[in-house]
Amino acid sequence: MLEVSGLEAGYGSFRALHDVSLTVAAGEAVAVVGPNGAGKTTLMRTVSGLLGRRAGRIVFEGTDLATVPPHRIVELGIAHVPENRRLFPRLTVEENLKMGAFSPAARPHFAERLEWVYSLFPRMRERRAQVAGTMSGGEQQMCAIGRALMSKPKLLLMDEPSAGLAPVIVDQVFDLVRRIRQEGFTVLIVEQNVRQVLELVDRAYVLEVGTIGKSGTAAELKSDPAIREAYLGI
Amino acid sequence: MKIAWTLLGAALLLPPFLPISEYTLHILILVLLWAFVYTAWTIMGRFGLVSLGHGAFLGLGTYATALLWNHWGLTPWLGLPLGIATAVLVALVIGYPCSRFKVVGHYFALVTLALTEVVRLSIVAWRDVTGGSLGMTPDLVPANSLMALQFTRITWYWVALGVWAVGLVIWHRVDRSMTRSAMDAISDDETAAAAVGIDVTRQKLTVTIISAALTALGGGLIGQYQMYLNPETMAGVGVSLQIVFAAISGGMYVILGPTVGAVLTIVLQEFLRVLFGTHFIGAAPTIYGIMLILFIIFMPTGICGVVAERMRRKRA
Numbered sequence: 128m129l130e131v132s133g134l135e136a137g138y139g140s141f142r143a144l145h146d147v148s149l150t151v152a153a154g155e156a157v158a159v160v161g162p163n164g165a166g167k168t169t170l171m172r173t174v175s176g177l178l179g180r181r182a183g184r185i186v187f188e189g190t191d192l193a194t195v196p197p198h199r200i201v202e203l204g205i206a207h208v209p210e211n212r213r214l215f216p217r218l219t220v221e222e223n224l225k226m227g228a229f230s231p232a233a234r235p236h237f238a239e240r241l242e243w244v245y246s247l248f249p250r251m252r253e254r255r256a257q258v259a260g261t262m263s264g265g266e267q268q269m270c271a272i273g274r275a276l277m278s279k280p281k282l283l284l285m286d287e288p289s290a291g292l293a294p295v296i297v298d299q300v301f302d303l304v305r306r307i308r309q310e311g312f313t314v315l316i317v318e319q320n321v322r323q324v325l326e327l328v329d330r331a332y333v334l335e336v337g338t339i340g341k342s343g344t345a346a347e348l349k350s351d352p353a354i355r356e357a358y359l360g361i
Numbered sequence: 362m363k364i365a366w367t368l369l370g371a372a373l374l375l376p377p378f379l380p381i382s383e384y385t386l387h388i389l390i391l392v393l394l395w396a397f398v399y400t401a402w403t404i405m406g407r408f409g410l411v412s413l414g415h416g417a418f419l420g421l422g423t424y425a426t427a428l429l430w431n432h433w434g435l436t437p438w439l440g441l442p443l444g445i446a447t448a449v450l451v452a453l454v455i456g457y458p459c460s461r462f463k464v465v466g467h468y469f470a471l472v473t474l475a476l477t478e479v480v481r482l483s484i485v486a487w488r489d490v491t492g493g494s495l496g497m498t499p500d501l502v503p504a505n506s507l508m509a510l511q512f513t514r515i516t517w518y519w520v521a522l523g524v525w526a527v528g529l530v531i532w533h534r535v536d537r538s539m540t541r542s543a544m545d546a547i548s549d550d551e552t553a554a555a556a557v558g559i560d561v562t563r564q565k566l567t568v569t570i571i572s573a574a575l576t577a578l579g580g581g582l583i584g585q586y587q588m589y590l591n592p593e594t595m596a597g598v599g600v601s602l603q604i605v606f607a608a609i610s611g612g613m614y615v616i617l618g619p620t621v622g623a624v625l626t627i628v629l630q631e632f633l634r635v636l637f638g639t640h641f642i643g644a645a646p647t648i649y650g651i652m653l654i655l656f657i658i659f660m661p662t663g664i665c666g667v668v669a670e671r672m673r674r675k676r677a
Contacts (some may be wrong), residue, residue, distance in 0.1 A: 140406040155647050169639060177552060177555060196554065196560070197555045197556065197558070198558045198559060198561075201556075201557065201558030202558065206555075206557075206558075207556045209553055209556050213552065213556065214550075214553070215545070215546045215549040215550055215552035215553065215554075216547070216549060217549050218542075218545060218546060218549065222542060222545075224547075225542060226542065226543070226546045226554070226557050226559065227381075227558070229539070229542075229543060229557065229558050229559050230558045233558075234539075265542060274557055275557070278557070278558055295586070312513055
């Protein structure tokens with residue numbers, strides 16, 4: 128479904144990613160794990176078109192995304208749950224969700240998808256009229272995921288959904304991700320929380336200082352001695 | 362709410378039938394025409410696109426209409442659309458790169474400020490055609506000529522009232538549109554807006570074009586009404602600041618805010634003119650400046666914003 132090959136990207140004179148290649152097949156959940164500053168967020172921003180690339184290819188369902196602007200990428204079926212949620216803090220929950228179905232293709236389906244997101248996250252229905260910026264971190268994350276789902280994406284990009292949340296809430300967020308998977312979505316997730324994310328994905332890539340180190344199935348990585356030592360603290 | 366609007370509408374239909382002086386009618390016409398321009402500014406200003414370039418759009422609309430009439434005898438019915446088209450073109454040339462390269466906030470204000478001065482200086486420099494800093498007068502025809510868009514004062518009142526009402530309807534329609542939601546989202550977090558699939562550039566250009574076009578139309582009409590154009594009063598930083606001041610003081614988030622701003626600025630202007638005469642030329646801008654600072658600090662949502670908030674609290 129998604130093929131990234133030889134990707135290079137950066138900011139100014141700084142090269143954040145070089146020679147990154149990965150694939151995500153339809154129906155799969157794939158994680159990219161790695162320490163802070165490895166380039167995980169840059170990878171997500173490049174895939175969703177928010178950041179230009181310097182070299183390499185990103186192909187989604189046969190379409191090269193090279194010159195496709197971000198809003199078109201959403202229409203093609205990639206939705207991005209950005210790092211730190213990035214809700215519209217002064218808009219209500221429902222207005223935030225509405226923005227997720229902004230593209231002309233999604234607008235006619237707004238009502239039915241809103242109903243669907245509310246059935247998925249009943250909490251959001253309770254909070255529909257609340258200003259998004261005043262909710263707790265976990266609720267905001269839920270809203271951000273709901274907003275991304277409003278475009279009915281084929282591929283969901285999730286950038287550190289557990290960042291900045293209390294451990295109990297982190298568990299809840301990972302439960303949410305698990306439910307999204309059960310709904311049949313293809314997910315590419317970026318996480319620092321290696322232990323928990325390996326429990327819920329099929330495969331993972333380890334991103335180290337801008338390039339892919341190890342990769343394999345979740346089970347392989349969990350039993351890899353180097354990974355266990357570096358990321359799982361065992 | 363409906364009753365209040367009906368009463369306001371009815372009250373505004375009265376002046377031509379009342380025994381009021383020509384001067385009062387003149388002030389009312391000015392208020393309505395400028396209120397239209399200020400309303401146009403808030404269509405983009407309320408979303409954080411603080412433009413100091415509206416003096417440019419105003420100047421382009423005014424001068425295009427008058428110059429085409431004087432030099433080629435082209436009726437304002439064609440001159441106005443051409444002036445609007447020019448303003449829209451300029452808005453696109455400035456707006457597109459600003460949006461693509463994320464020129465926002467103060468930088469956006471500075472870019473548009475420069476634009477305004479370019480237009481003013483061009484008018485001043487092109488003296489053979491525009492009359493330069495001495496200004497110009499559209500060629501006069503006998504009163505109430507539809508073709509020349511020159512009317513008696515009473516007819517102008519109806520024109521001004523109609524245009525002002527159309528401005529409010531457009532403001533209201535933008536307020537209820539998806540573009541408004543999108544622009545709210547963009548002014549909250551531009552990157553997030555792009556990430557959820559909003560075409561940021563397109564949305565920004567939409568409100569910019571509407572705003573610039575209406576401003577040019579307002580400028581063209583003000584020129585036709587006053588029958589005198591001057592680069593200092595119809596283009597340049599001075600006018601841009603006057604527009605921003607009126608919109609902010611009246612309240613840019615409420616439909617009647619810019620109109621209240623127009624009442625305030627024009628009454629103030631006339632008061633200062635009578636008070637100082639020609640003795641103290643810099644007085645008006647100085648007082649404007651001080652008041653603008655006070656409004657931004659103590660009343661950022663403007664007079665109407667504060668009133669609306671009070672009413673909401675009373676009801677709750």
